[in-house]
Amino acid sequence: MLSEEERKEIEAECALYEHRRPxxxxxxxxxxxxRGWVSDEAVKDVAEILGxxxxxxxxxxTFYTLIFRQKVGRHVIxxxxxxxxxxxxxxxxxxxxxxxxxxxxxxxxxxxxxxxLPNACLGVCEQAPAMMIDEDVHGHLTPEKIPDILSRYA
Amino acid sequence: MPVVMDAYQxxxxxxxxxxxxxxxxxxxxxxxxxxxxxxAAGAREVLQEFRKHIAASGRSDIAxxxxxxxxxxxxEPIVNVMLPGRLPVKYDRVDRDAVHEIFxxxxxxxxxxxxxxLDAHRHAPPRIEAMFCAGIRCGRAQHLDFAGLFxxxxxxxxxxxxxxxxxxxxxxGLCRTQEMGNATHLLLRPSNVIYRxxxxxxxxxxxxxxxxxxxxxxxxxxxxxxxxxxxxxQLYGDVPFFNRQSRIALRNxxxxxxxxxxxxxxxxxxxxxxxxxxxxxxxxxxxEVTRSKLRGRGGAGYPTGSKWKxxxxxxxxxxYIICNADEGDPGAYMDRSMLEGxxxxxxxxxxxxAFAIGASRGFxxxxxxxxxxxxRIELAITQMRKYGLLGENILGSGFSxxxxxxxGAGAFVCGEETALINSxxxxxxxxEIRPPYPTDAGLWGKPTVINNVxxxxxxxVVIIYGAEWFSSIGTEKSGGTKVFSLTGxxxxxxxxxxxxxxxxxxxxxxxxxxxxGGKALKAVQTxxxxxxxxxxxxxxxxxxxxxxxxxxxxxxxxxxxxxxEDDCMVDIARFYMTFSQDESCGKCTPCREGCTxxxxxxxxxxxGLGTMEDLGxxxxxxxxxxxxxxxxxxxAAPNPVLSTLLHFRKEYxxxxxxxxxxxxxxxxxxxxxxxxxxx
Numbered sequence: 001m002l003s004e005e006e007r008k009e010i011e012a013e014c015a016l017y018e019h020r021r022p023x024x025x026x027x028x029x030x031x032x033x034x035r036g037w038v039s040d041e042a043v044k045d046v047a048e049i050l051g052x053x054x055x056x057x058x059x060x061x062t063f064y065t066l067i068f069r070q071k072v073g074r075h076v077i078x079x080x081x082x083x084x085x086x087x088x089x090x091x092x093x094x095x096x097x098x099x100x101x102x103x104x105x106x107x108x109x110x111x112x113x114x115x116x117l118p119n120a121c122l123g124v125c126e127q128a129p130a131m132m133i134d135e136d137v138h139g140h141l142t143p144e145k146i147p148d149i150l151s152r153y154a
Numbered sequence: 155m156p157v158v159m160d161a162y163q164x165x166x167x168x169x170x171x172x173x174x175x176x177x178x179x180x181x182x183x184x185x186x187x188x189x190x191x192x193x194a195a196g197a198r199e200v201l202q203e204f205r206k207h208i209a210a211s212g213r214s215d216i217a218x219x220x221x222x223x224x225x226x227x228x229x230e231p232i233v234n235v236m237l238p239g240r241l242p243v244k245y246d247r248v249d250r251d252a253v254h255e256i257f258x259x260x261x262x263x264x265x266x267x268x269x270x271x272l273d274a275h276r277h278a279p280p281r282i283e284a285m286f287c288a289g290i291r292c293g294r295a296q297h298l299d300f301a302g303l304f305x306x307x308x309x310x311x312x313x314x315x316x317x318x319x320x321x322x323x324x325x326x327g328l329c330r331t332q333e334m335g336n337a338t339h340l341l342l343r344p345s346n347v348i349y350r351x352x353x354x355x356x357x358x359x360x361x362x363x364x365x366x367x368x369x370x371x372x373x374x375x376x377x378x379x380x381x382x383x384x385x386x387x388q389l390y391g392d393v394p395f396f397n398r399q400s401r402i403a404l405r406n407x408x409x410x411x412x413x414x415x416x417x418x419x420x421x422x423x424x425x426x427x428x429x430x431x432x433x434x435x436x437x438x439x440x441x442e443v444t445r446s447k448l449r450g451r452g453g454a455g456y457p458t459g460s461k462w463k464x465x466x467x468x469x470x471x472x473x474y475i476i477c478n479a480d481e482g483d484p485g486a487y488m489d490r491s492m493l494e495g496x497x498x499x500x501x502x503x504x505x506x507x508a509f510a511i512g513a514s515r516g517f518x519x520x521x522x523x524x525x526x527x528x529x530r531i532e533l534a535i536t537q538m539r540k541y542g543l544l545g546e547n548i549l550g551s552g553f554s555x556x557x558x559x560x561x562g563a564g565a566f567v568c569g570e571e572t573a574l575i576n577s578x579x580x581x582x583x584x585x586e587i588r589p590p591y592p593t594d595a596g597l598w599g600k601p602t603v604i605n606n607v608x609x610x611x612x613x614x615v616v617i618i619y620g621a622e623w624f625s626s627i628g629t630e631k632s633g634g635t636k637v638f639s640l641t642g643x644x645x646x647x648x649x650x651x652x653x654x655x656x657x658x659x660x661x662x663x664x665x666x667x668x669x670x671g672g673k674a675l676k677a678v679q680t681x682x683x684x685x686x687x688x689x690x691x692x693x694x695x696x697x698x699x700x701x702x703x704x705x706x707x708x709x710x711x712x713x714x715x716x717x718x719e720d721d722c723m724v725d726i727a728r729f730y731m732t733f734s735q736d737e738s739c740g741k742c743t744p745c746r747e748g749c750t751x752x753x754x755x756x757x758x759x760x761x762g763l764g765t766m767e768d769l770g771x772x773x774x775x776x777x778x779x780x781x782x783x784x785x786x787x788x789x790a791a792p793n794p795v796l797s798t799l800l801h802f803r804k805e806y807x808x809x810x811x812x813x814x815x816x817x818x819x820x821x822x823x824x825x826x827x828x829x830x831x832x833x
Contacts (some may be wrong), residue, residue, distance in 0.1 A: 016558065018598075024580035025563055029522075063582040063739075064563030066522050078523070082484030083679070083713075084641040086729055087721055120566055120737060122523055123487035124191050125639055125713070126227030126647040135525040139194040 002045045006034050010049055020050045024060045028067050037068040065117075072115040073108045075153045078132045081118045084125035089142075093129045096143040100150070113153070161549040162428035165541060169419035182216045182261055184208075185234040187408065189223035189494040190526045191487075196249060197231035203253040204233075207261075216261060222495020224408025225649025226395055229272055234389065235260055241279050241344045242389050246272040273393050280319040282365060285391050287339040289325025289400075300338045300351050307361045318365060323397035325627075325653075327381040327619075339376065346388050348381070349374040382619065385409050385421070395646050398665050400627065402635045403451075403611045404651050407495035412530050415537035418498040424543060426617035427502050430509055431551035436466060439510040443613065445621035447633030452478055452569075452606030453684065453710040454786070455632070455699035458613075461603055464593035465511035468601030473513040476578070476597070476604040477504050479520035479527070480562050480569040483682030484733060485713030488637040489607035491649055493520070493527035496611065497534040501557075503610030505544070506617065508555045511603050516557035519574050522564060531559060566737035570785050571596075571604045573739070584739045585785035606711070608637055628654035629698045636697060642679075642715040645670045650714075652697070659693045662716055673718040677801070681710030683730045683737075684790030686797025687723060706797040708790070722819035723802040724809055727795045728756035734791035745788030748779040752795060759806065761822040762813040769806055773799060 002010075009030045013023040027046045031038050038046075038061055047057040061067050068076075079097065081090055094105070101109050101116060108115040124130045127139025138149050186192075186201045201218065208216050226232055229246035235256065236242040243266045245256055252270055260266050268278040286292075286301040305320055328339050328348070340349045340360070347370055351357060356374055363371045382405055389409060390396040401407075411417045418424070430439055444459025465473060477500065481489040492500060501518075508516055520528055535557065538544040546554045560578050567573045568583040575597050577583035596602025612634055616624045625633035632654040638661060641647045645667030652661060658678055662668065669675045675690040680697075686707030688695060695705050702709045717726065735749040752775055758764045776792030776799075783789045799806060808814050815823040 022578065022580035025577070026561075029561070029563065059582050060580065063584075064565050066562075066564035083682075083715055083726070083729060083733075084485045087642055087715070087717065087726075119523065119564070120733065121482060121484040121486075123481060123490045123521075124194060125485050125487055125641040125715075126649075127191055127194055127230075128641065130194070132523065137190050137194040139191065 002031065002042065002049075003034065006030055007049065010046070014050070021052060024050060024052065024057055025064065025067070028057070028061050032068060036074075037071050065119075071108070073112050075113060075133055076115045076117060078117055078119035078122065079105075080120075080122040080124075080128070080130045080132075082121035082125065082128075085129040088128035090129045093131075093141055093143065097131075097146060100146055114150075156432075157550040158428055158432040161542070162424065162432075165424070165549075166419055169416040172416045173420050176217075178217050178219065180215070180238055182238070183236045184216065184218045184261065185236065186218060186220055187223050187230060187232050188220040188412075189491060190524070191227050191491075192223050192230050192232070193526070195230040195247075199250065200231050200233065200248050200253055203250055204257065207253065207257040211257075211262065219411055220413070221409060222407045222412045223491050223649075224390060224396070224495075225404065225491060225651075226272065226393070226646070227648040228646055232272060235266075237261070237264065239344060240264075241281075241283060241392070243279055244272040244390070244393065245270045273395060278316075279392070281317045283319045283321060283343040283392055285321045285323045285341040285343065285387060285397070287324075287326050287328065287341070288322040289327075292325065292328075292338045298354070300340070300357055303354060303357050304340075304361065307357060308365065311361055311366060313361075313365060319392070321392065321397060323387060323391055324383075324400050326383040326387060327400070327402075327623075327627075328376060328378060341384070341387055341391065343388060343391065345370065346384075348376045348384065350376045382615065395648065395665055395667070398660070399651050400635050400653050401651050402615050402627070403492065403499075403608050403637050404496070404649065405615070406499060407491060407649075410496065412495050412497055413533055415498060415534070415541060415543075418496075422614075422618060423498055424502055426614035427505050427543070428549060429617055430506050431549055431553055434551065436510050436512065439506060439617070440466060442621045443510070443616055446616040446624040447628065447631065448609065448612055448616055448624065449632050449699060450606060451608035451612070451636065451711065453483075453681065453708065455709065458605065458609055461593060461605070462507060462510045464591070465513075465601055465603035468511075468593055470601060472600045473511055474597045474600055474602040475504060475508045475511060475513040475516040475557075476574065476602060477516070477518040477607060477610055478569060478571065478574060478604050479518055479524075479531075479607050480574060481524075481607070481711065482521060482566040482569045483684075483711050483713050485639065485641055485679070485682055485715045486711050487639045488649060488712045490524050490527050492607055492611050492637075493524070494530050497527075497530045498538075499611045499614060500607050501531070501534055501538060501544075501610075503613030504557065504605075505548070505555055506613050507603060507605060507610065509553055511601075513603070514555050516555065517560050517578055517597070518557060519560045519562065519568070519578060521562040521568075528559065528561065535559070565739075566733075567739045567785070567787050570787055572785065574604065575602065582739070584741045585787070587784060608712070629696070631700060632698050636709065636712060638697075638712045638714040640666050640714050640716070643670050643673065643718040643721070644668070644716040654698045655696045657694050657696050658688065661697065661714065662693065666716070669716060669718050671718075673720065675716065676719050676721055677717045677723065679707075679715040679717060679726070679794070680713065681708035681790075681793070682713045683733050684708060684786065684793055685710045685713075686793045687717075687726065687801060688797075689801040692801075706800055707793070720817055720819065722760075722815050722817040723798045723805045724756065724760055724815075725817075725819050727798045728753065728760055730794035731756055731791070734787065738788065738791070742782075742784035742788060744779045744782035745784070745791060748775055748783075749788075749791055751775055752779075752792065756795070759809045760815070760820045762809065762820075764806075764810040766807075766810055768810065769799065769803075
């Protein structure tokens, strides 16, 4: 069940348009902001509020890589695998990060602290290779810098 | 409509007062960059550290201010120390220790810390800096070589070389009201006056009266309004990376406080919007933009004026305008920097566009990966509403317009305009077949004009400085400048804005400082995954929509990635193809299946399993995908492969025939790796 607050925020979004449908992706993001991810049940609930079918909402949810349909860790690491990062050492960084966290791309650490995901471009190519943790961008990365950066996220 | 100008003047007066009350003039000002890139490099800690130092010093005549990013990205965080009456000094890679040293020695003691100054090659700044405009028009007057004469006269007058530094800078943008080619402009810092020089006697007067006597030579002062580049050159003109650029779209980035509408107002902000609403003539706006030869900066290069005309002529009372800020090209981040560093310029351009086509509602579609840009735009919209620059009856003109932000959620294809419309409508962000074009039937079936961030940022300049001036910069068919994000194996990565028609050589070597680490240039990639790779021999190609396309690449949105001898062109082609395959929305078969097949073939080649037939297959498949795909993403996806096949066929052949990667990049082909087994 969606919380009262979630419903209220979704309704506010719906009010911006003549129809309710345009609020779909925003509604999913609202749910994600509150719970970290979007469960099957939440998809159904959102569909009900918007007067759409669950399939319609699901088709939107699965289209966007930043709407998470699986549970993620407390912090999401987006590692940039774009071209500038690629030629400036992305692969070494990815392997190192994977080793330190004990996970591969798309996985979450067993303590639920980090989820590691690739991103098509973070737009900080001048500081390649780069990654974003939650809303913080970290650039000019080298394996040596990783432990200190990770330690800032509990 | 005098009412509009009255309202604008009132607002401007209010802004001037507020800025004066903030009282930075006469104070020592410490300017710290604040943008995603600056913060990633540690700018927030630097700012806090300066605040602590100021508090501890107990002085009230020291101020700190924040700006966006100037684009000297590889040296961030950058701090600019401006003491009254002295040259501004920029420090690079500033950290805690540097803050302490800069504060105690420079801010408090008045002595710049020479070894920390940006690109100054460890020299202390001179007393005066003389910047000669070496733009093409001013440059023509230099058959007299005023800069050389100036140097000679200084020496004769016994002025030490360390005291006065002479620089030849790119165009300040003063040429608009001046006869072509018979004068040269000179900016003297820190007094920040601009002289117009036409003869030897003028140069003598400047040396004797200004440099030696410390007085302004009134008769030589330019009478025109301050040129667009003045503030930029005042602050950054001593740095070669900056003084070879022409800042138009980025005119305020790194100069103004992006969170202050009042400060923007005092930088000619909303002047263009007021002019347009005052004139109240849509056709005039469209004509100006058309004559300026401004073309869409998102990559396709469609003339902005023509697009607005289509939007204006489309039938129906409801129309929309959209700013496409879904910057997703790998290697491109100009739009992020503009949104973070100068959000009001973009929004002002958007309001002007909305007026021109008759839209009362707009959307700014921005990717979710840019949290700081989103925050700055939100703040800018709120402030514009507060001052009546958005909403009902803007500036009393009777024109009403408001806009909302829509966030992407991680889908590259949404930068394609029909996909973007689908995404705003709440559907999967998949492209549609055109026609109908959005200008006929776009958002919710209504006529919709979609322009890119950088395009909008240029619009106020076209209005204020005029179409003629704007079109005089650039090439015959493309007016103005282009901002590039210069990245990869280049000494100075960062944002580079140059007139259309500048050579790749000037961008990569002149401004970018050449290939990093002393390696040889192999190629320059432009246009992202839709673009191509130009080999080193093509370095004298000029950047412009048409020439780059002829050379087998495209200008694209502005990514420019420098590659050296260590980069394998087959591997790079495989990288881009994998990107396009990942980001293909899957709606049409040629793109969905074709990209997958091409990646498979490239995987074979880079692991030593390729055959010569594969090269032909790649070409055939590539051409087919280009012809048959539904949207621009698919139609351009094979370009990196086709252009590398064209320019670097030998590298493909080495992988196939000799099972060797000439750049030693492909791991499976590295010396000592197990020989590839055939299936």
